[in-house]
Amino acid sequence: MANSALLVLEDGSVFKGTAIGATGTAVGEVVFNTSMTGYQEILTDPSYAEQIITLTYPHIGNTGINLEDVEADQIRSKGLIIRELPLIASNFRQTQSLSDYLKQHNVVGIADIDTRRLTRLLRDKGAQNGCIVCTDELDEQAALQQAKAYPGLKGMDLAKEVCSKEISQWDGGVWKLGEGYVKPAEAPKYHVVAYDYGVKHNILRMLVDRHCKITLVPAQTPADEVLAMQPDGVFLSNGPGDPEPCDYAVEAIKTIVDANIPTFGICLGHQLLAIASGAKTVKMKFGHHGANHPVKDLQKGNVMITSQNHGFAVDESTLGDNLEITHISLFDKSLQGIHRKDKPAFSFQGHPEASPGPQDAGPLFDHFIDLIKQAKQ
Numbered sequence: 459m460a461n462s463a464l465l466v467l468e469d470g471s472v473f474k475g476t477a478i479g480a481t482g483t484a485v486g487e488v489v490f491n492t493s494m495t496g497y498q499e500i501l502t503d504p505s506y507a508e509q510i511i512t513l514t515y516p517h518i519g520n521t522g523i524n525l526e527d528v529e530a531d532q533i534r535s536k537g538l539i540i541r542e543l544p545l546i547a548s549n550f551r552q553t554q555s556l557s558d559y560l561k562q563h564n565v566v567g568i569a570d571i572d573t574r575r576l577t578r579l580l581r582d583k584g585a586q587n588g589c590i591v592c593t594d595e596l597d598e599q600a601a602l603q604q605a606k607a608y609p610g611l612k613g614m615d616l617a618k619e620v621c622s623k624e625i626s627q628w629d630g631g632v633w634k635l636g637e638g639y640v641k642p643a644e645a646p647k648y649h650v651v652a653y654d655y656g657v658k659h660n661i662l663r664m665l666v667d668r669h670c671k672i673t674l675v676p677a678q679t680p681a682d683e684v685l686a687m688q689p690d691g692v693f694l695s696n697g698p699g700d701p702e703p704c705d706y707a708v709e710a711i712k713t714i715v716d717a718n719i720p721t722f723g724i725c726l727g728h729q730l731l732a733i734a735s736g737a738k739t740v741k742m743k744f745g746h747h748g749a750n751h752p753v754k755d756l757q758k759g760n761v762m763i764t765s766q767n768h769g770f771a772v773d774e775s776t777l778g779d780n781l782e783i784t785h786i787s788l789f790d791k792s793l794q795g796i797h798r799k800d801k802p803a804f805s806f807q808g809h810p811e812a813s814p815g816p817q818d819a820g821p822l823f824d825h826f827i828d829l830i831k832q833a834k835q
């Protein structure tokens with residue numbers, strides 16, 4: 459028989475549903491994601507550490523889980539909230555059900571939730587801390603206490619928690635139908651050192667497809683160690699938490715950018731490049747999480763539909779003369795891209811690697827390769 463479960467937000471809102479994942483209780487920041495596909499990639503995106511994800515698309519789990527569509531080896535998200543888990547999952551690549559996957563990774567999940575009511579509440583009031591209870595005892599008051607006691611993401615340095623702990627090499631390319639993940643036949647041409655703050659694997663795959671040999675280094679690797687590897691370019695990854703407390707990263711990025719190494723940052727990496735260049739970040743009301751966000755390229759004048767997942771943003775009013783705005787969000791006009799006027803360094807707030815999502819912003823990877831080529835000449 460289905461087990462009842464509870465979601466309680468810090469404002470006292472109570473949602474009753476059905477447990478679909480692990481047994482237990484989880485507390486975190488509740489955010490909503492508007493992607494219509496890609497629940498497996500979303501669940502395994504390490505940038506969701508300490509967050510509970512509500513998916514606005516009503517049927518989640520239809521295609522089950524496969525062994526390939528993962529963006530990291532672990533689920534860092536604290537929990538999953540959905541409208542409806544279909545009775546049957548069907549896909550030729552499926553190896554497991556969503557429910558079994560959540561249980562295997564010890565992540566709580568709750569279905570039969572009015573995700574429209576929840577999303578409107580988060581949109582009006584802003585992201586809320588919340589508590590999911592999937593145990594025999596559904597104590598609303600205890601859940602409310604836990605949600606209220608949760609400190610929130612502001613000030614949380616999570617990049618150093620979720621990153622890889624050892625230096626490693628990455629050589630896998632992107633997935634192709636009928637072939638799976640393919641290793642390029644040609645030898646790599648460029649050496650890119652990628653800072654792992656909680657990197658999504660598709661970023662590394664897309665760099666490999668562009669002839670990069672990747673050395674992946676932990677978040678706290680000092681700049682001199684990276685420079686000693688003689689990289690042609692340095693990549694700054696996405697990652698969870700607040701960028702501001704990541705002083706180790708800011709310090710390293712300053713040195714790397716000063717050394718004129720071509721540098722590309724995505725999401726947390728973008729925010730860190732901005733801070734290292736003198737700007738500040740702010741916590742957004744409910745952030746951007748989805749695969750349908752229009753972003754304008756101010757140089758070309760065109761609009762891209764992009765994948766997004768962030769709760770902090772670079773504060774435009776704090777940009778110095780060394781930075782130029784390259785992209786803005788057409789949802790709320792917030793800053794989406796910058797480049798350094800004095801150095802070969804640029805960054806993007808959204809996710810050009812998609813996974814899931816549209817690939818309109820993919821050419822940003824080509825821009826990074828162009829900067830590397832120019833620097834090598």
Ligand SMILES: NC(=O)CC[C@H](N)C(=O)O
Nearest residue numbers: 696697725726768769770
């Ligand atoms: N995807 C990311 O890198 C997110 C960056 C940062 N943790 C934020 O929420 O804004």
